[in-house]
Amino acid sequence: MDYSNIEAAEKGIIIKDVKNFELDHIFQCGQCFRWDKVSENKYIGAAFGRIIGVEKSGGDVVLHNCNEEDFYRIWENYFDLGTDYSMIKEKLSTDPLLKKSVDFGRGIRILRQEPFEIVISFITSANNRIPMIKRAIDKISRKWGSALEYEGRTYYAFPTPEMLKDASEEELEACGLGFRAKYVKDTVDKINRSLKGQEGYEEYNIYKIAEMDDDGCHEALQRFNGIGPKVADCIMLFSMGKISAFPVDVWVKRAMMHFYLAPDVSLKKIRDFGREKFGRESGYAQQYLFYYARENNIQVE
Numbered sequence: 001m002d003y004s005n006i007e008a009a010e011k012g013i014i015i016k017d018v019k020n021f022e023l024d025h026i027f028q029c030g031q032c033f034r035w036d037k038v039s040e041n042k043y044i045g046a047a048f049g050r051i052i053g054v055e056k057s058g059g060d061v062v063l064h065n066c067n068e069e070d071f072y073r074i075w076e077n078y079f080d081l082g083t084d085y086s087m088i089k090e091k092l093s094t095d096p097l098l099k100k101s102v103d104f105g106r107g108i109r110i111l112r113q114e115p116f117e118i119v120i121s122f123i124t125s126a127n128n129r130i131p132m133i134k135r136a137i138d139k140i141s142r143k144w145g146s147a148l149e150y151e152g153r154t155y156y157a158f159p160t161p162e163m164l165k166d167a168s169e170e171e172l173e174a175c176g177l178g179f180r181a182k183y184v185k186d187t188v189d190k191i192n193r194s195l196k197g198q199e200g201y202e203e204y205n206i207y208k209i210a211e212m213d214d215d216g217c218h219e220a221l222q223r224f225n226g227i228g229p230k231v232a233d234c235i236m237l238f239s240m241g242k243i244s245a246f247p248v249d250v251w252v253k254r255a256m257m258h259f260y261l262a263p264d265v266s267l268k269k270i271r272d273f274g275r276e277k278f279g280r281e282s283g284y285a286q287q288y289l290f291y292y293a294r295e296n297n298i299q300v301e
């Protein structure tokens with residue numbers, strides 16, 4: 001566990017003695033799209049139908065607009081506070097090449113996000129850039145999500161499958177999804193049918209998929225149009241607790257080539273190599289590498 005206890009504060013709670021928790025590392029390492037930096041020590045973001053402010057204060061973390069009940073129901077798990085990241089980092093740092101990335105992103109935690117939001121977000125991520133993905137997800141939330149008030153401003157939660165059920169391909173395209181709009185529409189439709197128990201759609205229940213073992217989950221997600229191996233890896237790692245996932249995008253590819261591999265290697269081979277090398281907890285290694293490569297803009301000759 002990476003904190004000692006929580007205390008009540010005015011309109012929020014204080015998480016005491018939090019280890020391995022850096023706001024920039026967590027929110028800018030590529031795993032989430034709904035958090036904004038509002039000052040040096042504070043981010044505001046929406047998840048699980050709530051809006052909160054997260055502030056670092058010495059060794060503590062303050063969650064604004066949050067009560068004790070929400071902390072134990074949502075945020076303790078969301079921030080993966082039950083996991084001891086010192087142990088993970090120690091293990092990964094025995095590889096001297098990986099240690100550099102681990103030291104750089106020492107405050108990363110893998111967020112446990114809502115599966116439906118993450119399925120749609122990472123379908124949107126295909127051949128896309130992070131600022132564009134963020135903008136599209138924001139537009140979808142404004143158009144179909146519930147309004148949330150915080151400090152006199154209005155924010156929007158990411159919509160549920162039910163709220164998105166009538167979104168047309170044209171409307172989704174207008175949110176900046178481009179060619180991905182048809183995949184999002186089709187996926188929303190399949191998920192809604194499966195959640196209603198419609199015959200023939202059982203295999204599209206993402207909450208059941210989340211309970212499968214890692215390899216089964218990776219395979220099942222790829223039954224949706226618009227989800228290939230890379231997107232499936234991101235979804236299972238960022239919302240289904242499958243930490244052996246190893247998403248290989250252009251940054252992880254560059255990092256792996258920079259540190260370990262010859263240039264002309266396929267994405268599939270890089271994935272297999274990474275999982276072989278880093279084992280059951282490959283997802284963590286991948287996140288330190290992604291953050292290091294992207295922040296340092298590493299290039300491979």
Ligand code: 8HG
Binds near residue numbers: 127129248251287290
């Ligand atoms: O955290 C991420 N890991 C990997 N491997 N790829 C990611 C992450 N986040 C993210 O957006 N991507 C993908 O990288 C989406 C997009 O294809 C590209 C943006 O740099």
